[in-house]
Amino acid sequence: MELIDNVSVAKKANVYFDGKCISHSLTLADGTKKSVGVILPSTLTFNTGAPEIMELVAGECRITLKGESEAKAYKAGESFNVPGDSSFQIEVTDTLHYVCHFG
Amino acid sequence: MELIDNVSVAKKANVYFDGKCISHSLTLADGTKKSVGVILPSTLTFNTGAPEIMELVAGECRITLKGESEAKAYKAGESFNVPGDSSFQIEVTDTLHYVCHFG
Numbered sequence: 001m002e003l004i005d006n007v008s009v010a011k012k013a014n015v016y017f018d019g020k021c022i023s024h025s026l027t028l029a030d031g032t033k034k035s036v037g038v039i040l041p042s043t044l045t046f047n048t049g050a051p052e053i054m055e056l057v058a059g060e061c062r063i064t065l066k067g068e069s070e071a072k073a074y075k076a077g078e079s080f081n082v083p084g085d086s087s088f089q090i091e092v093t094d095t096l097h098y099v100c101h102f103g
Numbered sequence: 104m105e106l107i108d109n110v111s112v113a114k115k116a117n118v119y120f121d122g123k124c125i126s127h128s129l130t131l132a133d134g135t136k137k138s139v140g141v142i143l144p145s146t147l148t149f150n151t152g153a154p155e156i157m158e159l160v161a162g163e164c165r166i167t168l169k170g171e172s173e174a175k176a177y178k179a180g181e182s183f184n185v186p187g188d189s190s191f192q193i194e195v196t197d198t199l200h201y202v203c204h205f206g
Contacts, residue, residue: 001128002114008106009129009139011160012200019143019198022125025104026112036112040122057114095122097115 002057004034004099017044023100032103039096043089050102051084059096064089105160107137107202120147126203135206142199146192153205154187162199167192 010025014035021044023037039061056078062071063080066087074080076097082088090096113128117138124147126140142164159181165174166183169190177183179200185191193199 003111003130004114005111007110007112008108009110009112009127011105011107011139011158011202013139013141015141015198019122019141022141024112024127024139027106036114036116036127038116038118038122038125055114095118099114 004028004036007034016046017042020044021046034102035100037098037100039090039092039098041092041095043091045087045089046082047087048082048084052082053079053101054082055079055099055101057097057099059092060094061096062091062093107131107139110137119149120145123147124149137205138203140201140203142193142195142201144195144198146194148190148192149185150190151185151187155185156182156204157185158182158202158204160200160202162195163197164199165194165196 006029007026014023020042021037021039023035026034026036056074056076058076060075062073064071109132110129117126123145124140124142126138129137159177159179161179163178165176167174
């Protein structure tokens with residue numbers, strides 16, 4: 001199983017959209033922040049502050065970035081980038097396990 | 104925010120009961136295994152392999168251990184022990200954030 005080593009993990013999770021998205025915040029030794037999470041099958045819109053790279057560990061989704069008209073499909077092993085101060089719609093078609101990399 | 108330091112975290116979560124319980128597995132530097140997770144409001148029955156100590160970080164629940172007839176209430180800041188090779192029923196009345204300590 002793939003691991004992220006040498007991190008501090010928050011005991012309390014982030015629960016979004018009534019639990020359809022649950023993540024735990026991580027801090028690496030160099031101060032870098034990431035999160036590991038799950039999004040259950042659903043269609044949700046997320047706002048971003050910092051730019052994000054979403055690394056998909058398991059599952060499948062369709063992403064529509066703000067300002068784009070067409071959704072793009074992504075699956076386990078792939079990543080997509082989201083600009084800062086933006087938003088994206090995600091349609092999760094198979095429970096998504098992800099690592100979110102910030103900055 | 105309370106942290107658990109110096110751990111390896113599994114990128115892929117454990118999803119139980121259609122996502123009503125989601126946890127991420129942790130391994131400490133000395134090899135000790137723990138997990139951090141969330142249980143959404145619901146009534147669920149969990150089976151245990153190893154003995155567990157459930158540390159409640161946020162939320163509220165009522166626990167009925169196998170062989171007991173009465174539920175006991177627990178809330179954030181409290182812990183309860185579950186024997187190995189056993190089971191317990193948990194009624195989560197306010198979304199539960201927990202750390203599970205094994206062994």
